[in-house]
Amino acid sequence: xxxxxxxxxxxxxxxxxxxxxxxxxxxxxxxxxxxxxxxxxxxxxxxxxxxxxxxxxxxxxxxxxxxxxxxxxxxxxxxxxxxxxxxxxxxxxxxxxxxxxxxxxxxxxxxxxxxxxxxxxxxxxxxxxxxxxxxxxxxxxxxxxxxxxxxxxxxxxxxxxxxxxxxxxxxxxxxxxxxxxxxxxxxxxxxxxxxxxxxxxxxxxxxxxxxxxxxxxxxxxxxxxxxxxxxxxxxxxxxxxxxxxxxxxxxxxxxxxxxxxxxxxxxxxxxxxxxxxxxxxxxxxxxxxxxxxxxxxxxxxxxxxxxxxxxxxxxxxxxxxxxxxxxxxxxxxxxxxxxxxxxxxxxxxxxxxxxxxxxxxxxxxxxxxxxxxxxxxxxxxxxxxxxxxxxxxxxxxxxxxxxxxxxxxxxxxxxxxxxxxxxxxxxxxxxxxxxxxxxxxxxxxxxxxxxxxxxxxxxxxxxx
Amino acid sequence: xxxxxxxxxxxxxxxxxxxxxxxxxxxxxxxxxxxxxxxxxxxxxxxxxxxxxxxxxxxxxxxxxxxxxxxxxxxxxxxxxxxxxxxxxxxxxxxxxxxxxxxxxx
Numbered sequence: 420x421x422x423x424x425x426x427x428x429x430x431x432x433x434x435x436x437x438x439x440x441x442x443x444x445x446x447x448x449x450x451x452x453x454x455x456x457x458x459x460x461x462x463x464x465x466x467x468x469x470x471x472x473x474x475x476x477x478x479x480x481x482x483x484x485x486x487x488x489x490x491x492x493x494x495x496x497x498x499x500x501x502x503x504x505x506x507x508x509x510x511x512x513x514x515x516x517x518x519x520x521x522x523x524x525x526x527x528x529x530x531x532x533x534x535x536x537x538x539x540x541x542x543x544x545x546x547x548x549x550x551x552x553x554x555x556x557x558x559x560x561x562x563x564x565x566x567x568x569x570x571x572x573x574x575x576x577x578x579x580x581x582x583x584x585x586x587x588x589x590x591x592x593x594x595x596x597x598x599x600x601x602x603x604x605x606x607x608x609x610x611x612x613x614x615x616x617x618x619x620x621x622x623x624x625x626x627x628x629x630x631x632x633x634x635x636x637x638x639x640x641x642x643x644x645x646x647x648x649x650x651x652x653x654x655x656x657x658x659x660x661x662x663x664x665x666x667x668x669x670x671x672x673x674x675x676x677x678x679x680x681x682x683x684x685x686x687x688x689x690x691x692x693x694x695x696x697x698x699x700x701x702x703x704x705x706x707x708x709x710x711x712x713x714x715x716x717x718x719x720x721x722x723x724x725x726x727x728x729x730x731x732x733x734x735x736x737x738x739x740x741x742x743x744x745x746x747x748x749x750x751x752x753x754x755x756x757x758x759x760x761x762x763x764x765x766x767x768x769x770x771x772x773x774x775x776x777x778x779x780x781x782x783x784x785x786x787x788x789x790x791x792x793x794x795x796x797x798x799x800x801x802x803x804x805x806x807x808x809x810x811x812x813x814x815x816x817x818x819x820x821x822x823x824x825x826x827x828x829x830x831x832x833x834x835x836x837x838x839x840x841x842x843x844x845x846x847x848x849x850x851x852x853x854x855x856x857x858x859x860x861x862x863x864x865x866x867x868x869x870x871x872x873x874x875x876x877x878x879x880x881x882x883x
Numbered sequence: 884x885x886x887x888x889x890x891x892x893x894x895x896x897x898x899x900x901x902x903x904x905x906x907x908x909x910x911x912x913x914x915x916x917x918x919x920x921x922x923x924x925x926x927x928x929x930x931x932x933x934x935x936x937x938x939x940x941x942x943x944x945x946x947x948x949x950x951x952x953x954x955x956x957x958x959x960x961x962x963x964x965x966x967x968x969x970x971x972x973x974x975x976x977x978x979x980x981x982x983x984x985x986x987x988x989x
Contacts, residue, residue, distance in 0.1 A: 443915055
């Protein structure tokens, strides 16, 4: 097939991708949309195989088979609670592929210096740099989420300066290549520098900020793919990459806004370090007026309420308590209690994380309420049941200008008539910030593993 | 078409696609943000097309050959994994069998 015919058929792929995103605007049509996207991808792959310049050899067949089988098995086997790291992993391999393409393209032109047009060499540099950062950064994010390495920010003196210097070196190598120094080693240096930068860039970012990082890396991979489109003069790559780049950028901005923090602060603030003195503060709080309740007390409170709002956080995901939570809601609804779920935009480790987990447990999506929708309802709420959430319900964000999270929009659970906080222990939350909610006179604490505690609540409610 | 003319066309397409992307994505509800991430993840798997063009070159030297092979492998994992994971997620979003206590309590 000639290049022009191929490009015409790639247009079908482009339309499929746009429809796929368009259909994501409604939960009822979203799945169909995903299939349309997959059909578009299949068309693109078949057209490429039929392309004049493509010889189908072992590289394509074996490479495609290994990658495809790995992707299918990993995607099928992964538990819903491990979804953030799976998204990070697939994002990373895409970035890696883009970086490798740029390496091969550069190498192909290398024996013939001067043949590269300036714009093509810029595209090669861009996809090599962004793709490598995305690959390495995603792998670090994967390792953090999979708890292969600690989730807390990893910092050392001179970190920002070091990262900046590294980025400057990488940029210098890129500029040298574009300026005409088409030396192979320069691109290798650029690739390794970018990989290292990707690692160093994500290491200091704490687990609670992962929704922002994953969105940003998603945008990076999209842009890297778009850059390869400029190398190969392929419209489908440019459009698809741009769509993903726009999506990731938009999500990143929304996550930043949901935390009332600038993207710069998220990326370079090393938020969530254990602050000196935070431990002492937490001890003071726990000496105070924290009231611990038993599961039976809480079960009675819930069973005789009219309206209960469940506030899930990352703790629910860690304990894999979503099925138990749904069971509890079922038991309560049998008793005529109205149960809703309050979802904070940055609860969990990726955008929309809680929605997916609760959907997995068959919670109907109309019961999942966004922050702006649920906040006015808290004053009429009898019990707010906070399961493994902390910073997103911390009233200090509204009232204490000295708090690191001051100004972040939160779920106003403290307006509810009673608050039950389920927590493993009195350790300060991820960000190491005191939470005055815990000493609120309306609050009782239910300590223990979220899944076991919820199971005890279910048993308690059943006996009433 | 001259190289420069082609570049101008491509830049035009890029700009339009970015604006289209913002337009389409801003209509996606927060409920579906995880499937959105995962779905766009699958879409950037389109880089497999670039990988196949590299790996399918007639007489690649050993570096290009191996790099192309690796790129196809990564791209295929991205495409298949991305779409399958997204499908698994979207399968779960249900409106539900009607609530037992349909009479909403005041």
